[in-house]
Amino acid sequence: MKDDKLTIVSFLCNWCSYEGADKAGNARLNYPANVRVVRVMCSGRVDPEFVIQAFKEGASGVLILGCHPGDCHYKKGNYKTLRRIYLLKRTLEGFGIEPERVRLDWVAAGEGERFAKVANEMVKTIEKLGPLELSEV
Amino acid sequence: MAERIGVYVCKCGPNIGDKIDVDVIVNDVNSIKNVATAKSHNLLCSEDGIKFLKSEIEKEKLSRVVIAACTPKMYEQKFMKACEEAGLNPYLMQMTNIREQCAWVTPDKTAATEKARSFVIAAINRVLLQEPIEKKEIDIQPDVLVVGGGVAGMEATLTLAQKGRKVYLVDKSPCIGGLGARFEEVYQTMECAPCMLAPEMQDILQKENIETLTHSEIEDVVGSYGNFSVKIRKKARYVSEEACIGCGACFEPCPVEISNEFDEGLSKRKAIYLPFAGALPNVPVIDKDNCKKLKGEECNACEQACPFGAINFGDEDKIIEKQVGAIILATGSMLFDPKSIPTLGYGKFDNVLTGLQLERLNASNGPTSGKILLKNGKEPKSIAFIYCVGRKEKGYCSGVCCMYSVKLAHLLRDKLPDVKIYNFYTDLCLPKKEHQRLYNEAVDKGAKFIRSDGTENVTRVGKNLVVQYKTDSTKKKVSVDMVVLASAVEPDESTEKIAKLLDIPLDEQGFFSEEHVLMKPFGTPLEGVFIAGSCQGPKDIADAVAQGGAAAGRILSKLIPGEKLELEPKVAEIDEDLCSGCSTCITLCPYSATHRDEEKKIAVVDDALCRGCGTCVAACPTGAARAKHFTKEQIFAEIKGVAK
Amino acid sequence: MAKPKVAFYWCASCGGCEEAVVDLAEDILKVVEAVDIVFWPVAMDFKKKDVEAMKDGEIAVSFINGAVRTEEQEEMVKLLRRKSGLVIAFGSCAHLGGIPGLANFWNRDTIFERVYKEVPSIANPKGVLPKTKTKVGDMELTLPEFWDTVRTLDQVIDVDYYIPGCAPPPDIIMNAVSAILEGKLPEKGSVLAPDKSLCDTCPRSEKKPEKISMKEIKRPYEIIPDSEKCFLEEGIICLGPATRSGCGEKCINANMPCRGCFGPTKEVIDHGAKGLSAIASILGIEDEEKLSEEDVQKLVDKIVDPAGLFYMYSLPSSLLRRKKI
Structure with missing residues (x-):
């Protein structure tokens, strides 16, 4: 099964996106089982090191989901995430890692459908790119 | 001692049990190092489940626990409590969500089981690195800051003071009373507002536990609910509040005359002045921008005239720091400036006034001592009110302009029995139980109400003002002596600055945003900061008073002297041996919870302010900042579990 | 008592580290007095066979500079490891991969x-x-x-200590040598330099405002920076906040920003990731609510070659180590 190779690690903020993922569950919306979850209090906690480490540990894609801009539970954490993740994506390009392997998006606490949609889209994107095979060193 | 982890997988009846092969997971993880026991349970959140969990912790001498069940949003607290009761620090428990984020979204049982297994392994990896966290409580400051001394602020102040709270009441103007004190009579009782407010104002000035700081503005606020530290700029008054008895001997000799903003520019005042007769506190203030002496010219007329030596040209602004537990913002509102609608002739023609200007003309402490006079000193014979001025521009109905116009129509008919009154309205807003009656009475008294389409325009023909209007699709006009514009209510000019200072949001209309529009209309999203009166939205006196009381009541019920405030345990901490004081964390903390320790040249976190978002930790370039319960090592361990 | 034997070796490096040893000036005499140099290809005529002839562990300390990129270098450092009590990774290239490590963006x-x-x-x-x-x-x-890939010394052999810098400054070298001679070494694996980052000693920190928002990005050639202002304040990316101190702020004093040759502080694994996280977090955050995602991207896009910039000295020691080709 493709799932074996193509793991997607998602960092979900506790207040919006994690709840959004729960809502997707409540509504029994399906998405592939290779979307895995790490809960953080705020998307602002997501350190670029986490994303890189996820790739090192075998993930082929990384999703970072936070509250919509302006709605951050901690007021402004997601603005920092926006800056960091974009710069990280540009940096990863230099490492030969396609920027599409990292996706930052916003999912509100009530947006179960949106969570499932983003998760499904991400899986499709990563399936198209194939597994991330880092060079052996 | 070797760690002993207990792993408990909940079947949640069929919810998880039918979708995930729980036994496979239990079997698999049983052999992982440090796992002392792995078991499944049919319903871990049940009374029986909790009992089971507690007995397991004791019996198996567990040092850490992993619970794989539903979303932690449901029962994490419950499981943490169970751990605590069984003698295990609750932060040594990790929950993982195999229901909402696994069983319910994965139709294929094998795939669901595989995913759940990765979650459980991640939780085992993580829990091994978790550290016990002890609860922290801090003392609170029961004193309260009220910003704005209008009716809402006064009600809040008095309610709090009555219960013995120390209240600091700050008003940017030289007196308290707000807009209300500038009205003669107010609807719906037609009571004299200064008479109605005077006892309250006196009370405020005299109560020992109220410190009134007029001519003052808040300049900086740091801290959070329970412990705010506020810097207040008490602007130089140049008149000693202790020495002055308010005799007014200083006004007459002052050679400067300028337009009086408290009479909406309808009168003149001196450079040393009281906003209006009877303003409280009854201590004049010198307007430093217009005083000759303070501008460096020769003059000391007021100083000479003062029999009590109360004039002090050497006075300076003072920064006063106060510690309070909560803040009530009651900064009020002002009127929309009709100049931006040129067709109404405001500012262009004499005798086109705003409602507030007419209020001042009508006030016995106003420019004409209560006489309704035209610019030429004669009484008007006809007056037109134009309603809804600025409603389209502001995008909302202010809800009070119809009623203040109806009230003024009443008063005018009483003062000038022969005056003709035309009210041009498009919609009438008469929402309260007494309003219809007042309107009916105004009609009975002969005020004409004409429904128009809102396209009125005002021109001048000879000495008269002509109002053109359209009603029933016909254009008509009427010639009048005076036009009164029922201007919309907009937020006070200080609103934006204060919002920035406290970092609280404004709504689309520029008023302070409520914590919840319906359920918490007196709160703001920032805990411990409340709003009352028309700074939250246009409202009449009764509503402003009610909101002031509600905000005060909320504080009295929550911020109780002697009680402690439990702090967020999952905060950031900074290792002082690693921090180099680069300021990154200080720059980005939305709660100002990090600040520079000038002596050590490092950043420090204030536990009382930190909410534990971890944004600073992710940004900290040296790794000096750590997020308790969300450390890099813990998250890396979790990644290791889920990424494979 | 016989003087302790010391070896110096160079791998993929520019020779600057050798110069750094010579830069000790008169202090080199103290070193020579205290130790017996048994191998130093750049300065003295010893052969590989001389080293091979020694007993295992006979050399008290080997100072090895340069990254490892060839078979020969690998063979030599493995030999030295066997013959030495202590191996010190000397300079940025041995420590982090250094400038030669940028070759990991190719193969x-x-x-x-x-x-x-x-x-x-x-x-x-x-x-x-x-x-x-x-x-x-x-x-x-x-x-x-x-x-294909340049490696740090510790990716090839076990390293006891690190002396950072491109090149290591004389005081850092002397302190390390003294610590070794006096047996006052810290925990194995330590970097023999202060634990704090450069802002701690940066002469510009004094006047730095408490909060810094980078409104724009400027490259050093585009402006003449104010010699007293924090570079970040002027929009110039400086890796000082993320980089270990001890360098003597030479670049800063020459009005150039830090590029990170001393590597990260001890809690940080990936120097570049941490540096970019810190910089990105303060990019245009004064009006952060008002900047659209496109505005942010435009601002970030002003950073030319972010991978090369943030990993200038540390690419081989980063989590990813090299470009995927």
Whole structure:
């Protein structure tokens, strides 16, 4: 099964996106089982090191989901995430890692459908790119 | 001692049990190092489940626990409590969500089981690195800051003071009373507002536990609910509040005359002045921008005239720091400036006034001592009110302009029995139980109400003002002596600055945003900061008073002297041996919870302010900042579990 | 008592580290007085066989500079490791990979292609590329294998301590040497330099505002920076906040921002990721609510070659170590 190779690690903020993922569950919306979850209090906690480490540990894609801009539970954490993740994506390009392997998006606490949609889209994107095979060193 | 982890997988009846092969997971993880026991349970959140969990912790001498069940949003607290009761620090428990984020979204049982297994392994990896966290409580400051001394602020102040709270009441103007004190009579009782407010104002000035700081503005606020530290700029008054008895001997000799903003520019005042007769506190203030002496010219007329030596040209602004537990913002509102609608002739023609200007003309402490006079000193014979001025521009109905116009129509008919009154309205807003009656009475008294389409325009023909209007699709006009514009209510000019200072949001209309529009209309999203009166939205006196009381009541019920405030345990901490004081964390903390320790040249976190978002930790370039319960090592361990 | 034996060796490096030893000036005499140098290819005539002839552990300390990128370097450092009590990774390249480590954005093929065929200064009409074995008449010439990936010293052998810097400044070297001679070494694996980052000692920290928002990005050649202001304040990316101190702020004093040669502080794994996280977090955050995602991207896009910038000295020691090719 493709799932074996193509793991997607998602960092979900506790207040919006994690709840959004729960809502997707409540509504029994399906998405592939290779979307895995790490809960953080705020998307602002997501350190670029986490994303890189996820790739090192075998993930082929990384999703970072936070509250919509302006709605951050901690007021402004997601603005920092926006800056960091974009710069990280540009940096990863230099490492030969396609920027599409990292996706930052916003999912509100009530947006179960949106969570499932983003998760499904991400899986499709990563399936198209194939597994991330880092060079052996 | 070797760690002993207990792993408990909940079947949640069929919810998880039918979708995930729980036994496979239990079997698999049983052999992982440090796992002392792995078991499944049919319903871990049940009374029986909790009992089971507690007995397991004791019996198996567990040092850490992993619970794989539903979303932690449901029962994490419950499981943490169970751990605590069984003698295990609750932060040594990790929950993982195999229901909402696994069983319910994965139709294929094998795939669901595989995913759940990765979650459980991640939780085992993580829990091994978790550290016990002890609860922290801090003392609170029961004193309260009220910003704005209008009716809402006064009600809040008095309610709090009555219960013995120390209240600091700050008003940017030289007196308290707000807009209300500038009205003669107010609807719906037609009571004299200064008479109605005077006892309250006196009370405020005299109560020992109220410190009134007029001519003052808040300049900086740091801290959070329970412990705010506020810097207040008490602007130089140049008149000693202790020495002055308010005799007014200083006004007459002052050679400067300028337009009086408290009479909406309808009168003149001196450079040393009281906003209006009877303003409280009854201590004049010198307007430093217009005083000759303070501008460096020769003059000391007021100083000479003062029999009590109360004039002090050497006075300076003072920064006063106060510690309070909560803040009530009651900064009020002002009127929309009709100049931006040129067709109404405001500012262009004499005798086109705003409602507030007419209020001042009508006030016995106003420019004409209560006489309704035209610019030429004669009484008007006809007056037109134009309603809804600025409603389209502001995008909302202010809800009070119809009623203040109806009230003024009443008063005018009483003062000038022969005056003709035309009210041009498009919609009438008469929402309260007494309003219809007042309107009916105004009609009975002969005020004409004409429904128009809102396209009125005002021109001048000879000495008269002509109002053109359209009603029933016909254009008509009427010639009048005076036009009164029922201007919309907009937020006070200080609103934006204060919002920035406290970092609280404004709504689309520029008023302070409520914590919840319906359920918490007196709160703001920032805990411990409340709003009352028309700074939250246009409202009449009764509503402003009610909101002031509600905000005060909320504080009295929550911020109780002697009680402690439990702090967020999952905060950031900074290792002082690693921090180099680069300021990154200080720059980005939305709660100002990090600040520079000038002596050590490092950043420090204030536990009382930190909410534990971890944004600073992710940004900290040296790794000096750590997020308790969300450390890099813990998250890396979790990644290791889920990424494979 | 016999003086302790010391070896110096260089791998993929520029020679600056050797200069740094000479830069000790009179202090070098103290070192020479205290130790017996048994191997130093750059300065003295010893051969590999001399080292091979020694007993295992006979050399008290080997100072090895340069990254490891060839078979020969690998062989030599493994030999030195066997013969030495302590191995010190000396300078940025041995410690982090350094400037030679930037080659990890390419591999052997692309590097050879460029160096032996494409560069304007090369005349190689037959397109000959180096080979490990070449027949010349009856003779077979050999060259060491050139690896695809540059490695830090500790990715090849066990390293006891690190002396950071490109090149390490004299006081850091002397302090390390004294610590070794006096047996006052910290925990194995330590970097022998202060734990705090450069802002701690930066002369510009005094006047730095408490909060810094980078409104724009400027490259050092675009402006003449105010010699007293924090570089970040002026929009110039400086890795000082993320980089270990101890360098003596030479770049800063020359009005150039820090590029990170001392590497990260001890809690940080990936120097570049941490540096970029800190910089990104303060990019245009004064009006952060008002900037659209496009505005943010435009601002970030002003950073030219972020991978090369943030990993200038630390690419081989980063989590990813190299570009995926």
